[in-house]
Amino acid sequence: MTPVIQINPAHPEAQLIEQAAAIIRDGGLVAFPTETVYGLGADAMNEPAVARIFVAKGRPADNPLIVHVSDRRMLDQVAREISEQAEALIEAYWPGPLTLVLKRRPEVAPPVSAGLPTVAARMPNNAVALALIHAAHTAVAAPSANRSGRPSPTTAAHVLDDLGGRVEMILDGGATNIGIESTVLDMTGRVPMILRPGWITEAQVAAVTGAVTRAASLEALRRSPGTRYRHYSPRARVVLVEHDAAASLEAICKEYLKTATVGFIGHTPSAIKDANFQTIILHADAADYASNIYAALREMDERGATVIIIEGISDAGAGLAVMDRLRRAASEIVGA
Numbered sequence: 001m002t003p004v005i006q007i008n009p010a011h012p013e014a015q016l017i018e019q020a021a022a023i024i025r026d027g028g029l030v031a032f033p034t035e036t037v038y039g040l041g042a043d044a045m046n047e048p049a050v051a052r053i054f055v056a057k058g059r060p061a062d063n064p065l066i067v068h069v070s071d072r073r074m075l076d077q078v079a080r081e082i083s084e085q086a087e088a089l090i091e092a093y094w095p096g097p098l099t100l101v102l103k104r105r106p107e108v109a110p111p112v113s114a115g116l117p118t119v120a121a122r123m124p125n126n127a128v129a130l131a132l133i134h135a136a137h138t139a140v141a142a143p144s145a146n147r148s149g150r151p152s153p154t155t156a157a158h159v160l161d162d163l164g165g166r167v168e169m170i171l172d173g174g175a176t177n178i179g180i181e182s183t184v185l186d187m188t189g190r191v192p193m194i195l196r197p198g199w200i201t202e203a204q205v206a207a208v209t210g211a212v213t214r215a216a217s218l219e220a221l222r223r224s225p226g227t228r229y230r231h232y233s234p235r236a237r238v239v240l241v242e243h244d245a246a247a248s249l250e251a252i253c254k255e256y257l258k259t260a261t262v263g264f265i266g267h268t269p270s271a272i273k274d275a276n277f278q279t280i281i282l283h284a285d286a287a288d289y290a291s292n293i294y295a296a297l298r299e300m301d302e303r304g305a306t307v308i309i310i311e312g313i314s315d316a317g318a319g320l321a322v323m324d325r326l327r328r329a330a331s332e333i334v335g336a
């Protein structure tokens with residue numbers, strides 16, 4: 001079974017970091033905390049090691065990975081032609097939850113980029129992650145440490161549930177503080193483009209770069225929820241009620257209760273009292289939703305919910321990133 005190693009999140013023990021770094025250098029897999037979610041790391045320059053990430057996660061080979069660096073100089077080993085705009089974003093937001101898509105260097109193992117001429121890179125704002133990458137002396141490719149399609153892990157226990165027996169080591173640095181994945185920003189075009197919304201908002205990017213655009217698929221997602229690729233999903237069926245939905249939450253819950261064991265995740269404590277009705281109540285803000293939503297989805301599975309009704313929040317600020325994940329997790333979206 002995979003060892004789960006408790007490590008001090010603020011002052012990681014050097015000897016534990018060295019053990020984990022040796023696994024990375026030898027082509028193995030180590031799961032580690034970042035400020036967003038847990039990552040599943042391998043040496044980004046080692047093709048067989050990177051290939052193992054895809055196998056362990058059951059991840060489609062056409063979905064590229066994010067490369068993690070511990071200092072600005074390490075970025076030059078994986079990316080090239082870094083623009084002034086990109087440098088300004090790095091200065092403003094690294095270490096932090098902002099991933100930049102840049103031109104890749106040929107030394108990066110090709111499966112990292114899934115055949116693309118680019119590489120996605122970020123510097124995580126987490127002492128364990130930074131110490132591990134630094135000690136490994138190599139950039140570390142790391143997708144979220146969940147089985148493909150499952151909610152991202154925000155604790156070591158989530159990682160163990162999904163990947164136990166499939167990785168060499170899990171570093172347990174406690175629960176992650178942000179709870180949803182980084183913003184992915186494509187810097188290869190004339191105007192930076194948000195490919196995945198995250199904790200760093202569009203306004204925060206624009207404050208540095210002036211202009212910023214959004215990949216059209218974000219809008220398309222809301223319009224055609226049936227056609228997109230399923231993601232971030234618990235076993236139960238997820239019904240997302242948008243914050244501006246016309247139908248009442250209570251009426252929707254009552255309807256599902258006729259045929260399902262219903263779990264409710266939201267900020268309005270429901271009036272419904274029923275033995276088959278499980279509730280997890282959050283504060284109606286992006287920060288509380290972000291840090292709890294993935295754990296809540298997994299928890300509802302454990303409680304035996306067959307349908308999870310989620311009360312949405314506004315798209316304002318980082319709310320967009322939370323709602324992006326929830327819209328992808330949902331089988332059904334109740335809108336305005």
Ligand code: TXA
Pocket residue numbers: 034036037038039040063064065066097099101113116118119120124142143144145180181182183184195196
């Ligand atoms: O916060 C995070 O970003 C976490 C932690 C572990 O750092 N990582 C993470 O990785 O969320 P993953 O693999 O679950 O998501 C990577 C995202 C995917 O949407 C992928 O398509 C995109 O980054 N991506 C990676 N390389 C890319 C590239 N070269 N061009 C465009 N998108 C890329």
Ligand code: MG
Pocket residue numbers: 143144152
């Ligand atoms: Mg992921």
